Amino acid sequence: MQKPFLNVKAPQQARDLLRQFSALDTEEVSIDEAVFRVLAEPVKALEDVPGFDRSTMDGFAVRCPDTFGATESMPALLSLRGEVAMGRTSDISLKRGEAVRIWTGGALPANADAVVMVEYTEQLDQDTIEVLKAVAPFDNVVRKGEDFTRGEPLLRSGHRLRPQDLGILAAIGRETVRVYRRPSVGVISSGDEIVPIGIEPPPGCVRDVNRYTLTACLREALATPLWLGLAPDSLKELSILIQRGVESTDVVIISGGSSMGSRDLVIEAIRSQEDSVILLHGVSVSPGKPLIIARIGPKPVFGLPGHPVSAMVCFEQFVAPLIRRLEGEEALSPARRATLQALLSRNVPSKEGREDFVRVRVQKTADKITAVPVPGKSGMISAMVRADGYIRIGEDCEGLYRGDPVTVHLFSQWIEEDSEEEHLSGHEAAGGSSGDVFAVPQQEKLSRV
């Protein structure tokens, strides 16, 4: 029995290894479907937007010198020359002392250089308005090309498209856009003791949890999961599934087996593939230490620990950043979760040189928010279910004290709050007001204790 002393690397070193993998190929998609895809082309403005001076208010287009000095007690009188129809340009050309009715979004007529908001006017009769407040040039107007001008760079290649970015593509008339392909990821569970969930586990066996947590993590990371199968602790069967994965998907992740013996088996099964190399075996994170990162041909392959909590930590810290990279992003850091500032409920020891991810529940009382570490070993899925998020204890930290301010990385942006319903165990709602949480000054203590 070989001793499991791994040659562990620091998390950042592990992520740096992933730099050797680069973005997948690209495809053209409708902007209707492109949200959160990563741009594979730079986008420039093809025209000035707006294409004309445009009112931002309902009111009256004027020549602003005509309003100078106007007040409520001394209004300026202007002759009303008609109205600008929406979606049209007017053939009116304003003369001194004239105004034209205009709506939000309407095109300013010739010689008008500002809009007086309707709130600051009184209509005296069919042909006359009073202006109660002076306007300066281009008040309440978006000028031609003020949003952006022809030739201006708008979005860079490698940028992940947010809703507003699709808006700007729409504004310049782009119906489709070139983006990187989303990675497909093959998922393998392994271990003689793992059974499909539809089966009553025989004595000594447990149901396959990782298949479902990892598939869901992949969906959260916007990758396309492909279930490859459950392998027993057999070099041959594991090798066949890995080979099938490498042939049909962009990334392969294997969870378990839960024994050192079968982790060796995963290593061996990877080594048995043509053009394969083990890049890493062991990383200084807890839970998650026995991570494997390998490469078969051009494809990345991960051996994740069998413990469900460990597998999820490794996914977030290493697999998800790689997925983003294959999708065209430069960075290799974990995605930024919503956070809460809280005070730690008890001492949490750690180990220098190791990054710890401690699952916590968030409790809110009238005067403070507390992060309560959730007891439970990394093999227990309930420890993740009871938790609202995790705190990270850095590599250069030996632990945190009760009362220390901590940043809780929340598992869900849809964290339930202020619910009147009673909470069952296994799901305690997190605290936090609906606004910002300012209660706890956050210090640099976390990484220094």
Add this chain to the structure above:
Amino acid sequence: MQKPFLNVKAPQQARDLLRQFSALDTEEVSIDEAVFRVLAEPVKALEDVPGFDRSTMDGFAVRCPDTFGATESMPALLSLRGEVAMGRTSDISLKRGEAVRIWTGGALPANADAVVMVEYTEQLDQDTIEVLKAVAPFDNVVRKGEDFTRGEPLLRSGHRLRPQDLGILAAIGRETVRVYRRPSVGVISSGDEIVPIGIEPPPGCVRDVNRYTLTACLREALATPLWLGLAPDSLKELSILIQRGVESTDVVIISGGSSMGSRDLVIEAIRSQEDSVILLHGVSVSPGKPLIIARIGPKPVFGLPGHPVSAMVCFEQFVAPLIRRLEGEEALSPARRATLQALLSRNVPSKEGREDFVRVRVQKTADKITAVPVPGKSGMISAMVRADGYIRIGEDCEGLYRGDPVTVHLFSQWIEEDSEEEHLSGHEAAGGSSGDVFAVPQQEKLSRV
């Protein structure tokens, strides 16, 4: 021309109005597809998990009193009785002075009450091991039912399923789960000046931006968007589209028209529907004030401002919380975004009694993170594109000073960081290290200045 003095309500009052809408019907889905769906049933454990005392380490199952006093210099000698095969129970029953080889996840044999990690053992020969460290009862063991026990409540109805929650459903053998249906949301753009994006806008016209930003916002909110069409400023055509929306979707959102006249038209078109009521017209947020919330039969209908930025603010503050409620959640607060602490680059005036959402770009220098307000009116989509997020200025605040600490709510959790690539205007990458950002003590100043 009616004056646009709206009877504005506070944002929280507006959200409270949404409490009259309740969750949609439910459906049974595969747990493979259920991530981020909202549970429509409470889930209890159907059995003890694990179903047996289970090793969490590779090593040797022992009777712990046999190890008491063992040290590296004075090891305990134990007779090796064989091995527990993975996925099986052993018929070995441990006697005093005996050990059995076991792997992570293996079932403890009878009479064993702890596992010694392989690191703390030496194998002397085929039949003998040395134990170098004592273990206490149930060290390195997850006991039967320790993850959870039969009958224990695991997840409550109304809980949004995270990856780990699917893991616990898998662990108890649930292949499907009852969840609330996801709302379908009909999208209408309106305004005589709006043209489909495939068309070169005639003078006085602009392309339809809101259709695409709102569709993308709906996808981000996990609702199903349905495009209903672009209505000119015609009561008849607008009414037909609204009616079609109410008949075929769960929620209808109409953006624009951009004029007060056509906002009256939206109100009028809603009022023309059978069993309709205007719940709100005007909310004290900026941008976003001319929001309309209505109800047609049992269905919620939103009239969003035509300005793209205003429409997005109203979406995040009011439409998205309603979508979550229809999907079975209790709370009506906006989703929690990832945040960054930063220092404001310049004074930002606000108005008491109004909630302001100020778009900012995040700039990182060696010693600080700065939030730089992005200039640009609410009709300019580029102001949203240039921004990395927004800061919120509360109703009871008259403004913020340069240097004030602020919380930036980030538009994307996939914020680009530390990229070496040069950034084009229109997309400045945000600062922030890959770890936590502790630099700025956050105070309660924001809501008090």
